[in-house]
Every structure is written in C-alpha cells, then in structure tokens.
Amino acid sequence: MNMIHNNAHLDISIFNHVDINLYPLFISIYEQKSISKAAKILCITQSAASHALQRLRQHLQDDLFVRTGSKMLPTPFAEQIYPTVKNALFAFQNISKQKQQFDPHSIQTLKVAVHDEIEPIIFPQLIQHFQKLNLNIQFLSSKLDRKNVVADLATQQVDFVIDLEQNYAEKISYQNLVQDQFVICTQHKQMNQALYFSSPHIGVSSRRTGVLIEDIYLNKEQFSRQIFLRCQHYSTALQVLAQYPDAILTIPKQILAHLYIEDCIHIFDLPVELPVLNMGMYWHQALNENSRHVFLRNEIFKIFA
DSSP: OHHHHHHOOOOGGGGGGOOTTHHHHHHHHHHHSOHHHHHHHHTOOHHHHHHHHHHHHHHHTSOOEEEETTEEEEOHHHHHHHHHHHHHHHHHHHHHHHHOOOOGGGOOEEEEEEOTTTHHHHHHHHHHHHHHTTOOOEEEEEEOOGGGHHHHHHTTSSSEEEEESOOOOTTEEEEEEEEEOEEEEESOSSOOHHHHHHSEEEEEOSSSSSOOHHHHHHHHTTOOOEEEEEESOHHHHHHHHTTOTTOEEEEEHHHHTTSOOOTTOEEEEOSSOOOOEEEEEEEEGGGTTOHHHHHHHHHHHHHHO
C-alpha cells in the first residue's frame, strides 16, 4: 500500500481548470433526479444550476444526465463516477468539520411539518425547551402533506416532519418521540365490547377517503363498526358528540388532553386491544452528519426522552 501511495502523482495543474463547486451540484441532481430540486438544496436559482451543469458537462465531456419524462436520469459515465465524487466530497467535508465549532446561536429558523391534531402535543413543549436555551429561533409550523414528505425533506423546505410512525422512503430516518393509545369518548355511562360495536361512530381524518387508522387495526381482528360521521378535526367530533347521546368517538389520549370536553361526555378504555400509537420525527439521511441538524435533533429528543 505504501508503494502505491508513494508512486501516485497528483497533477496540481489540472485544478486550474476545475470548479470544485460543480460537484455538489452533480451529487444533488443525481440523488434528486431533478435540477430544480437540486437548485433548492444548494440555494441557487434553477437557471444557475442549469448553467453550472452545462459547464460540468463540457469539462467531463459527457451529458451526465438525460431528461426522461419529468426526471433527470444519469448516463453510464455518471453512474460510474458518482461513488468516487461523493467520497471525495465526504473527505472535504470531514476536513472542514475538524476545524469548525458549531454555534447554536447561528440557528435562525426551525421548520416543522406536523399534522394539525399532533401540533398541540409537540409545539408548546418544543418552543418552551428552546426558549430556555436562550436561542433566538423563529419557529415555523406547516401543515403535513404526506404526499410531499420526501421531497420537502430532501429539498429542506422543512427541517423535520412529525407524524405517526410509517415507512416514507429508504432515505428518510425516523426517531420515536411520543407513545399514545386510543380511548373512547361517549355520553354512554358504561362501555363494553357489544355496545361499542353496535353504536354509531364518529371518525376523524384529514383525508377525503381511505380507512381510518383505528379501523385498520380493528379489521385485522375481524371487527367492524358503523361510522355515521367523518370529519377533519377531533374538536369538531367532540362538539357533535355532545349532541348525540348514542355516538362514540375513538381518539388518541394525548390529543384528547388538549381539547375541551363537555361535562356530559365520559371517557373509557377501549373494550378491544389496539396497538400503541408511535409518533416521531422524520428527517433526510443526507443531513445525518450536518452539525446544525444534529444539534436540533438531539435537543428535540431531550424534550420527549
């Protein structure tokens, strides 16, 4: 190995003709399959990204990417050099990290996409924690759009997504923050399995169609129930529940703790066993070693540990 290293010759002169900044763009387009998404990640305009790609094409004498439908797919040469380029960029990154000390006071924003109903569980504690650290952070909460989670995280439109545990994509990391369980709200003064399944139910979902999460679990156990109302918010469901003595609402316990409950409504445990609900934080694996992101993740973990 020493012989190979000693005989290797580094031609310094060729770097006069190489713009190293073009290679992060190459990696971003390769991984995102999109010039516009790569431009957002690098905080440059799409026009600037297109011109930079053209310069890299001329330098390497290869098209590198070919548009197929809505995607930019790599050429065989791009496939060949991708691992080498990425390893080289990792090496540069590690050199930089050795001399850099991250200052938490440099954080200006924390952007989180979260479901409406989960926001009251997460955000009050999150803001309280970071205010104790005396960090001047602007907190931005946006509505969760599950269809665009991967793209939003990849392009850093949001720092984190907080949602129920599920498989979004291979390059999306997950850490559990909160466990919850379903309980029953109803005007009934007692509850058993027969009454639960014979009563009319209120279902809550932000989606227009599709099976509710509790029904997914119930169906697996060969149970079914009649849903006479499907609405978007648990607060609405509780108001309707106060008007219908026979109705039942199945709701996560921690969400219920943040809502107003009429005196006529009673709370019961479910008469059937359902799995616990895991709610956690998602982020893109490309940011696993990012100092800012590591700091934010660790602090958020502390809140719910």
